[in-house]
Amino acid sequence: MKAIVFDRYGSPDVLELREVEIPAPKEDEVLIKISSASVNAADWHLLRADPFLVRFMVGLFKPNFHILGCDAAGVVESVGAKVTRFQIGDRVFADLSLSGWGAFAEYACAKERLTASIPAGVSFDDAASIPVSGATALQAIRDSGKVRHGMSVLINGASGGVGTFAVQIAKQFGAEVTGICSTSKMDLVRTIGADHVIDYTKEDFTRSGKRYDVIMAANGYHPLSAYRRALSLDGVYVMTGGKTQQMTDAMMKGPFVSMMGGPKMGNHMANPNHTDLELIIEMVASGRVKPVIDRRYSLSKTSDALRYIEEGHAQGKVIITM
């Protein structure tokens, strides 16, 4: 099969299109003939081993796996001996984080428990956009934010892969949603349902005096004290991403700030599971959530897709088509 391979850490220049063996599914895995994959910030973090900590997880001197890509959609080609929920020919999408990644290829294996069916009418591109970004957004809004009807929710980084899902999912939970983005993306964020849109290049929402019940930060650095100022007394700040400082603040200082009383502050790491994939694809199938797809690249242009994502200004998701 054709695959985009990396043998060493580095820039997207180290990626090579090569012929490699089609992987064999383990007993609890399905082999997917991939139609579409999507790109996440995690792909370039792993490619560059940035932050350095990545090396302790996937190889100190060189990567111990060779094909990036966590989100895949396609057709089941074969199934492992213990797989019961899928058959050859089923249309599926999956999170490959527990099966060695590998979505930037014509075939990849996925754990059955991180695989879900694609309902009729949903495209492979839309399904491939869901696993990492959609699940992160859903879990941050529902589990960490505990968003309920009538709450005021602010999404920082509303125009990116995670943010475009978060705005729409928070609306599904009945929240009044404010999206933060730059000037050129305000129309998009309004179109996907935000009730209010703030241009971060013109206004600092942390100084407006308005207080929110939940703030989800997928991007956009502010010190924790600034985010705290914009929260109601029993508010919640949940960080899902951003620059290193944003992550360190939430993970290291968040628990201490939360102990002071008042708003709770912390981070959310995606917890991949097929139940959430099924919930989100159902929202997509019923038209309640619409994945925002910015660009499509062919497999051979995966390095360009990674360069684009690394710039940090994608408008929704970037798709690799086989």
Ligand SMILES: NC(=O)c1ccc[n+]([C@@H]2O[C@H](COP(=O)([O-])OP(=O)(O)OC[C@H]3O[C@@H](n4cnc5c(N)ncnc54)[C@H](OP(=O)(O)O)[C@@H]3O)[C@@H](O)[C@H]2O)c1
């Ligand atoms: N916790 C987890 O498990 C998990 C899962 C997925 C992703 N993440 C992390 O979450 C972060 C976001 O992921 P993503 O897929 O949404 O990234 P993305 O698609 O690359 O985000 C790009 C978007 O961020 C916006 N942005 C950039 N700087 C901003 C700022 N200062 N304020 C507000 N918006 C800003 C950009 O808008 P402009 O061009 O207008 O600036 C662009 O639309 C990444 O750091 C990623 O590593 C974490």
